[in-house]
Structures are given as C-alpha cells and as structure tokens.
Amino acid sequence: MPNSWIPDDIFLTFADKRAHHNALERKRRDHIKDSFHSLRDSVPALQGEKASRAQILDKATEYIQYMRRKNHTHQQDIDDLKRQNALLEQQGNRAQSQHASVFATTTRGKWKAKV
Template structure:
C-alpha cells in the first residue's frame, strides 16, 4: 500500500513537472502561430547575422549585397587577412632572429642610429630590413641594401 502511494506521488510530481516545461496549446492554430513565431525569430537572427557579416567586410560596408555576395566577399577577405597575418608572423620571426643575432654580436638596437638596416650588413637580413623600411616609406628603393644610400 505504501509503495502504491509513493508511486502515485512520483507520477503526480513528474506529470506536473513536465506539464510546466511543455506549453499546452489549446488548438492547432495556437501550435501553428507558435511555430511561425519561432521561425520568424530564426529568420530575423539569420538576417541580422548576414548584416553583421556584411558590415565586417571592408569592401561591403553599407553596401546592398546578396547573401551569396556577402559569403563570397567574406571568404575573400578572410583569405586576404590570413595571408597578411602569415606575412606579419614571418616578419616577427625575422625580427626575433635578427635580435638574437645582434645580441650575440653584442649590439643593441639603440646603437643603430637612424638606419637600423645598416647594422645588418652581411647578416642576411638586409633584403628583409629594406623591404620593411620601404613599406614604411623610409628607403627610396625596394632593392636589397638600398638603405645604405642614406636619406635623400
């Protein structure tokens, strides 16, 4: 008799628990309206996400574009940024090697003067240093060792 009461209490408790979690719809129209509201919310979220993605791509900011165009341009931009990041990482690695070499030679960047790449003569970093300096508009030419010519 006691086990029947405990079983009844548990069944009542669980039925009340699950009854609160699942909304009860009074009709098929209520179910359809609820489903339509959820679907509209999902579509709005996707639309907002595409607008956010479009505005994150410099070539599309504020432009009207189809979803396919947004995805294409976003893919191009991500690939461009990956290449750029890879190049920057290579530059960082080159600078680390350059610093290690200079530290081994007992030289410090403060002793370089206004032309840091001149301290790299014969170190194998001249081409890189001039490329970096040329990208910042300091060297007149982008060829190796152009910075040895000094400022114009």
C-alpha cells in the first residue's frame, strides 16, 4: 500500500527526470516551429516560401499593418455610405411628403387630400 504523503516522482532517477524534461522541451520547440509555419502560411508574401523566423515576423508585422490600414479605409467607406444613405432617406421622406401635398385636390371649393 503506497503512502500518500510520499511524492510519486521521488523514485525517478536523475536520468528519468532529464529524459522527461527533454521530452517536454522538444514538445515546446515543435509547437513553436509549427506556429511559425502557420504564421508564415498566413502571410500572402510568404506562402510556400522558405523564410527565417526573423523574416516571418517582419513580413507578418508588415502584413498586419497593411491590413489595419485597409480595414480603416473600409470603415471610412462604410461610414460615408451610411451618411449618404441617411441623407437619401431624408430626401426620400421629404419627397414623399411633397408628393402627398401635390396630389391634394379640391372638391366643391375645399381642399381634400387623396389618401
């Protein structure tokens, strides 16, 4: 019956601990490598290209800045279109009310609006 107060890793040798640490470190490095490949493939200028990590970071930074500028421009276009839409809506409402008053007709000397 094992004692619950004794840590499980007390029986591991130094070599076992070193091997475990090395495996964790290898897994960490593989994750970083995979992440750089994923980042490289996300940047249009680098897709399918061989590039150093520094190049990947530089090009990714450039691409992010480019996309931010592009998004800002698109947002300005959207805001302009919203303003134009609101203006056209106001003009349409005014035209509708003027249209209704134009079609008011007289019947026996009294004005009567057609509905």
